[in-house]
Amino acid sequence: MSALTAHLDVPLHHGAPGAARRAVVAVLSGWGLSDQDWLDAAAVVVSELVTNAVRYGGGCVALHVEAQDGRVVVSVADGSPVRPRRRDPDDVGGRGIALIEALAESWTVRHHEGGKQVRVALRQCPGLAPARGVAA
Amino acid sequence: MSALTAHLDVPLHHGAPGAARRAVVAVLSGWGLSDQDWLDAAAVVVSELVTNAVRYGGGCVALHVEAQDGRVVVSVADGSPVRPRRRDPDDVGGRGIALIEALAESWTVRHHEGGKQVRVALRQCPGLAPARGVAA
Amino acid sequence: MRIVRDGVDGLVRMAFHGELDLATVDQVAAQVSAELAAPGLLRLVLDLAGLTFCDSTGIDALINAQIAARDRGVIFQVVRPRGIVRRTLVATGVLELLTTATG
Amino acid sequence: MRIVRDGVDGLVRMAFHGELDLATVDQVAAQVSAELAAPGLLRLVLDLAGLTFCDSTGIDALINAQIAARDRGVIFQVVRPRGIVRRTLVATGVLELLTTATG
Ligand SMILES: Nc1ncnc2c1ncn2[C@@H]1O[C@H](COP(=O)(O)OP(=O)(O)O)[C@@H](O)[C@H]1O
Numbered sequence: 001m002s003a004l005t006a007h008l009d010v011p012l013h014h015g016a017p018g019a020a021r022r023a024v025v026a027v028l029s030g031w032g033l034s035d036q037d038w039l040d041a042a043a044v045v046v047s048e049l050v051t052n053a054v055r056y057g058g059g060c061v062a063l064h065v066e067a068q069d070g071r072v073v074v075s076v077a078d079g080s081p082v083r084p085r086r087r088d089p090d091d092v093g094g095r096g097i098a099l100i101e102a103l104a105e106s107w108t109v110r111h112h113e114g115g116k117q118v119r120v121a122l123r124q125c126p127g128l129a130p131a132r133g134v135a136a
Numbered sequence: 137m138s139a140l141t142a143h144l145d146v147p148l149h150h151g152a153p154g155a156a157r158r159a160v161v162a163v164l165s166g167w168g169l170s171d172q173d174w175l176d177a178a179a180v181v182v183s184e185l186v187t188n189a190v191r192y193g194g195g196c197v198a199l200h201v202e203a204q205d206g207r208v209v210v211s212v213a214d215g216s217p218v219r220p221r222r223r224d225p226d227d228v229g230g231r232g233i234a235l236i237e238a239l240a241e242s243w244t245v246r247h248h249e250g251g252k253q254v255r256v257a258l259r260q261c262p263g264l265a266p267a268r269g270v271a272a
Numbered sequence: 273m274r275i276v277r278d279g280v281d282g283l284v285r286m287a288f289h290g291e292l293d294l295a296t297v298d299q300v301a302a303q304v305s306a307e308l309a310a311p312g313l314l315r316l317v318l319d320l321a322g323l324t325f326c327d328s329t330g331i332d333a334l335i336n337a338q339i340a341a342r343d344r345g346v347i348f349q350v351v352r353p354r355g356i357v358r359r360t361l362v363a364t365g366v367l368e369l370l371t372t373a374t375g
Numbered sequence: 376m377r378i379v380r381d382g383v384d385g386l387v388r389m390a391f392h393g394e395l396d397l398a399t400v401d402q403v404a405a406q407v408s409a410e411l412a413a414p415g416l417l418r419l420v421l422d423l424a425g426l427t428f429c430d431s432t433g434i435d436a437l438i439n440a441q442i443a444a445r446d447r448g449v450i451f452q453v454v455r456p457r458g459i460v461r462r463t464l465v466a467t468g469v470l471e472l473l474t475t476a477t478g
């Protein structure tokens with residue numbers, strides 16, 4: 001089964017995390033990935049990635065979603081070459097990467113056109129709708 | 137201002153029109169195109185295009201959205217080379233193209249990889265949020 | 273989509289909530305034929321106030337419901353289309369046809 | 376997000392409805408400081424039962440509200456986190472910290 005992909009340009013403003021996660025959840029549901037708890041976790045991951053891009057990345061980011069054999073990777077490319085790094089949480093933050101690590105499988109960073117791309121592999125989605133099976 | 141684009145693979149099943157229009161509405165809102173009546177019309181156009189692809193296109197379709205200078209084009213490519221044509225409405229249908237013509241600016245068809253791509257230019261979105269201005 | 277049914281003395285009202293499209297039209301067709309098959313029905317009203325979306329596939333289902341009701345001699349009426357639902361009925365020229373009681 | 380405020384005798388309850396993220400955290404910070412600035416407040420409760428989404432930005436806002444309340448000697452408590460909101464509080468290890476009344 002070939003991969004399903006989605007790409008969206010996301011201009012950065014304070015409404016970007018919400019718009020991005022709503023778009024990604026709709027896309028993933030359309031791919032037959034309909035477990036609500038799993039979609040909720042995917043929404044948090046997208047929200048964290050885009051929020052960090054708004055805060056530290058700058059400009060307009062490129063969001064990609066890819067599903068193959070039931071594995072979904074969400075990635076956000078921004079214009080800053082600085083790599084995110086987990087830090088000790090305090091009152092002004094430090095919980096974004098921790099949340100991604102808690103809810104997803106793994107994350108990696110790649111160079112990308114002068115900036116970087118943060119890629120998060122989501123956990124396997126439970127109970128893939130077999131009738132659709134499209135992302136399976 | 138450069139164009140904003142989004143692309144999504146849409147596997148065809150009876151939930152595809154709903155998933156596609158929810159994704160497109162989220163994407164357009166994130167681009168600062170937030171007039172509710174305009175978004176409602178965009179949702180109908182996407183729903184008609186994807187429904188026709190489910191009925192007559194077959195397989196998995198590619199949906200594209202492009203915004204530049206406040207003009208938005210939505211297009212759906214499917215695997216059938218047959219061109220849609222407006223027909224007289226009756227009890228089993230014939231209102232999809234009519235609805236697209238009533239709610240959008242214009243539509244065209246292009247050859248696309250053995251099939252076709254139906255492209256719909258939406259009306260200008262009223263009251264483009266100037267703070268974001270990203271799709272303006 | 274959710275259909276809330278309310279029936280008394282030969283009058284049945286079906287209130288639609290949510291989105292009417294390819295994913296949900298079969299539900300409408302099935303519930304309308306079930307109502308029409310039951311004896312004693314005089315009047316069927318489809319209340320669209322809670323419907324937030326309806327495309328041409330949904331409109332076809334409403335037209336078919338009207339035809340099926342007429343064939344059974346049941347008075348039929350679509351009421352309270354709102355927002356984009358009303359706009360799609362107007363744009364396809366069926367608003368008056370559907371909202372005028374027939375039978 | 377919508378915040379429904381309910382206040383009586385030095386107790387204020389703010390019920391959150393909708394999604395708490397970058398777009399809405401300022402609203403929380405502003406409303407919490409307004410409450411804390413008013414005289415006579417003894418206890419501030421944030422009711423999250425109607426909140427359907429909260430990411431790390433939202434959690435930071437809740438932690439800051441707690442710190443601000445403590446600095447004013449106001450008893451503070453987050454109550455009824457549900458679903459994904461509860462899961463994010465658990466995952467970041469702050470569920471107990473926030474849902475235990477402090478002051
Ligand atoms: N997209 C990014 N570009 C550059 N730096 C980033 C990016 N995302 C995160 N970081 C860095 O990683 C740190 C930890 O991120 P995170 O765990 O999300 O917490 P927070 O953003 O609340 O500080 C941030 O403080 C920041 O320095």
Ligand SMILES: Nc1ncnc2c1ncn2[C@@H]1O[C@H](COP(=O)(O)OP(=O)(O)O)[C@@H](O)[C@H]1O
Pocket residue numbers: 184188189191192193214216218219220221222223228229230231232233234328
């Ligand atoms: N994607 C498509 N591929 C091939 N033919 C199409 C496609 N979309 C529409 N058509 C043709 O155009 C006709 C009119 O379409 P439409 O106005 O949407 O009405 P309906 O689908 O209800 O018949 C259809 O009956 C069909 O023959």
